[in-house]
Amino acid sequence: MDRYAVFVPRLLPREECFLPDAPVSCKGCGEALAVRLVYKALGDGLIRKGSWKVPWKQSVPELKGQDPGERFSPSLLRLPKADKQVLSICFDNEACTGAEGTGKEFWKKNMPAVAVAEGVAYVATASPGYPFDLIEKVKRAYAAPGDAYIHILCPCPVGWAFDASMAVTIGRLAIDTCIFPLYEVAQDTCLMSVSVAKPRPVKDYIKFQGRFKNLTDTDMEELQKMVTIAYARLSSSTQQGEKKHG
Amino acid sequence: MSMWDKNKVGCILLDKKLAQPFNKGAKRTHKPAWDELKCTKCGLCYLFCPDAAIKEKADGFFTSDADYCKGCGVCARECWFGAITMVEES
Ligand code: SF4
Ligand code: SF4
Numbered sequence: 001m002d003r004y005a006v007f008v009p010r011l012l013p014r015e016e017c018f019l020p021d022a023p024v025s026c027k028g029c030g031e032a033l034a035v036r037l038v039y040k041a042l043g044d045g046l047i048r049k050g051s052w053k054v055p056w057k058q059s060v061p062e063l064k065g066q067d068p069g070e071r072f073s074p075s076l077l078r079l080p081k082a083d084k085q086v087l088s089i090c091f092d093n094e095a096c097t098g099a100e101g102t103g104k105e106f107w108k109k110n111m112p113a114v115a116v117a118e119g120v121a122y123v124a125t126a127s128p129g130y131p132f133d134l135i136e137k138v139k140r141a142y143a144a145p146g147d148a149y150i151h152i153l154c155p156c157p158v159g160w161a162f163d164a165s166m167a168v169t170i171g172r173l174a175i176d177t178c179i180f181p182l183y184e185v186a187q188d189t190c191l192m193s194v195s196v197a198k199p200r201p202v203k204d205y206i207k208f209q210g211r212f213k214n215l216t217d218t219d220m221e222e223l224q225k226m227v228t229i230a231y232a233r234l235s236s237s238t239q240q241g242e243k244k245h246g
Numbered sequence: 247m248s249m250w251d252k253n254k255v256g257c258i259l260l261d262k263k264l265a266q267p268f269n270k271g272a273k274r275t276h277k278p279a280w281d282e283l284k285c286t287k288c289g290l291c292y293l294f295c296p297d298a299a300i301k302e303k304a305d306g307f308f309t310s311d312a313d314y315c316k317g318c319g320v321c322a323r324e325c326w327f328g329a330i331t332m333v334e335e336s
Contacts, residue, residue, distance in 0.1 A: 008289030009302055016298050025296065027274075028318030033296035131293055157318075165319030165332075168294050 028164025030155035041138035121146025124184035129171030161210025274317035284329035291321035
């Protein structure tokens with residue numbers, strides 16, 4: 001069967017560092033999948049034994065603002081690198097912002113942008129819907145000099161109210177509809193990892209999720225506009241970044 | 247191994263090992279079944295299983311580990327060749 005480009009066991013280590021020994025995740029958990037992929041990328045080397053054989057830390061750094069949309073409390077995995085540098089991986093299941101998309105005032109905080117502004121050396125966004133991209137980014141973030149931050153959007157079947165079997169599909173739709181673009185920022189250069197030529201309507205992403213069922217058609221149009229504008233702004237900054245670099 | 251009935255009110259786990267003794271697959275309603283005539287051994291099901299329940303067999307085909315599979319159906323949806331169907335647990 002060599003004619004198929006995708007042959008996963010040949011591309012990835014077979015060894016499973018992630019053992020969900022404690023049933024900490026629900027079925028179809030995007031976060032569990034993301035953690036598993038992160039440890040596929042990093043291997044067994046940095047691992048202290050825990051219930052998942054990995055240093056899994058669920059901390060809640062709530063960043064509070066006056067606006068409810070400014071709140072943000074994901075789980076963070078922090079891995080020490082050499083010279084007191086840290087690789088932080090944020091598993092964002094949007095639990096705190098279940099109302100994301102009901103209007104401007106509930107839009108969630110743009111953590112990757114905050115990290116870029118803070119001068120973090122390597123910043124990237126990833127999704128378990130694009131597993132090889134995620135794995136490459138984790139490897140690159142670990143190898144990059146300086147602090148690194150990766151933001152992973154993890155679909156949560158319970159919180160977002162969709163069928164458990166859709167977890168990966170929803171993760172992919174978030175990128176295909178441009179609502180969560182994949183990019184990486186290293187050395188002041190922003191690179192799109194997946195440039196979406198023909199974005200699918202945001203509705204494709206919304207319609208599977210029970211958490212958005214209160215959205216009216218007007219909300220949807222407004223959301224579509226915001227997503228289009230945000231994506232256009234991001235891709236234009238990407239081009240500038242490329243020019244600066246080359 | 248069922249221990250749910252011995253739980254404290256509110257499912258508080260006082261044991262240090264937390265929930266490790268519970269069987270992860272015990273509450274599954276469906277499980278994946280492989281059609282090896284359609285399977286191309288691409289391994290996407292193995293890649294996408296959130297619970298690392300899919301194992302490669304010696305002949306290169308894949309199977310699920312009943313202790314870990316939660317029956318979510320991600321593997322069945324992500325298989326490009328439609329080789330996996332979710333069958334009801336007997
Ligand atoms: S994804 Fe489908 S075709 Fe690929 S290995 Fe799994 S069952 Fe076989
Ligand atoms: S049904 Fe879900 S948990 Fe079970 S093998 Fe498939 S992807 Fe893994």
